[in-house]
Amino acid sequence: MLQDALAGAGYPERVLVACSGGPDSLALAAVAAYFARRGHVDGHPVSVGAVVVDHQLQHGSAEIAEKTAATLGQLGIAPVLIRTVDVAATGMGPEAAAREARHAALEAAADELDAGVILLGHTLDDQAEQVLLGLARGSGTRSLAGMRPDRGRLFRPFLGLRRADTLEICDVEGLEPWHDPSNADPAFARSRTRVEVLPMLEEKLGPGVAESLARTAAILQLDADYLEAVAEDAFGRLRQQSGDEISLPETSLRGLAPAVRFRVIAKAAAAVGGQQPSYQRLLAAEALLRRQGSAGPVQLPGGVNVYRLSLAELLAEGGSAPADVPREGARCGKLVFRPQKRPQT
Known part of the structure; x- marks a missing residue:
């Protein structure tokens, strides 16, 4: 698994393991340390470092980070960095x-050490939990596709292993992992999914539920990647930019398949600084194309307004009719995405 991941990454000379001290990441570190001691993977030279991120969210987190770093050093991993982060209170x-702060720290550490790959210890159980949470939230294809095996420098070579496997690796290696109490805290939806929901599904539906959910994620990743590529191409063809505004021709946008149209609208919002809109917000923005009721603006997350500019308004502003508008389409114009003006302080 790890060999396959490093081969897929082009056999980077330096690898960085993200380790919290929990059984999954500690087992991954133990496997990576084996190749570090050998000094190569499939004949390609490799060195292995590690980074421990202290989120400062629990009492004694600094001591846990120090103990984890010492364990990694005993495994033969070097250097081992400890990065302390402040988890900002945001609406997310x-x-x-915490994930955003952690990933920023990991990327910065990888830059510092010139690491080509950052290894994360997520398992098949984590993937199954991710899919269940996406289903519960009514999320779209990308969310249900779960975590990617690799994205940029981030690689997850253990996505095919169960959590029990990582516990066994730690036991065989004589390692004592730290068990994060928040993983069993019912205050968190992921913890309830892990401790209550998934075991109940396995009991009621029979074994193999986690594997089936992970397989669903793998299938949906292919679908999501294809739709993403189609939407990216369509957005590149349709986008018209003026200053900090982006507009999309109404006729062309309406001609797209719904699955692509919603993605193009989301891309336009992101391109002017917005965040991923919810399905309800996307529906509200897409409804502007039907020219029923208000022409906007519709507010999208991240401080973005989207409104419909009719052809008459477009011409009044000194613009020109989109080339793809037929004569009978005189009512057609464009959707305009504009970042909200921030109040000056």
């Missing part, structure tokens, strides 16, 4: 905020 929720 504590788990997402």
Whole structure:
């Protein structure tokens, strides 16, 4: 698994393991340390470092980070960095905020050490939990596709292993992992999914539920990647930019398949500084194309307004009719995405 991941990454000379001290990441570090001691993977030279991120969210987190770093050093991994981060209170929720801070610290450490790959210890169980949470939230294809095996420098070679496998690796290697108490805290939806929901599904539906959910994620990743590529091409063809505004020709946008149209609208919002809109917000923006009721603006997350500019308004502003508008389409114009002006302080 790890060999396959490093081969897929082009056999980078330096690899960085992200380790919290938990069983999954500690087992991954133990496997990576084996190749570090050998000094090569499939004949390609490799050195292995590690980074421990202290989120400062629990009492004694600094001591846990120090103990984990010492264990990694005993495995023969070097250098081992400890990075302390401040998890900002944002509207994205504590788990997402912690993940954002952690990934920023990992990327910075990889830059510092010139590492080509950052290894993460997520398992098949994590993937199954991710899919279940996406289903519960009514998320789209990308969310249900779960975590990618690799994205940029981030690689997850253990996505095919169960959590029990990582515990066994730690036991065989004589390692004592730290068990994060938040993983069993019912205050968190992911913890409830892990401790209550997934075991109940395995009990009621029979074994193999986690594997089936992970397989669903793998299938949907292919679908999501294809739709993403089609939407990216369509957005590149349709986008018209003026200053900090982006507009999309109404006729062309309406001609896209719905699955692509929603993605193009989301891309336009992101291109002017917005965040991923919810399905409800995308529906509201897409409804402007039907020319029923208000022409906007519709507010999208991240401080973006989208409104419909009719052809008459477009011409009044000194613009020209889109080339793809037929004569009978005189009512057609464009959707305009504009970042909201921030109040000056």
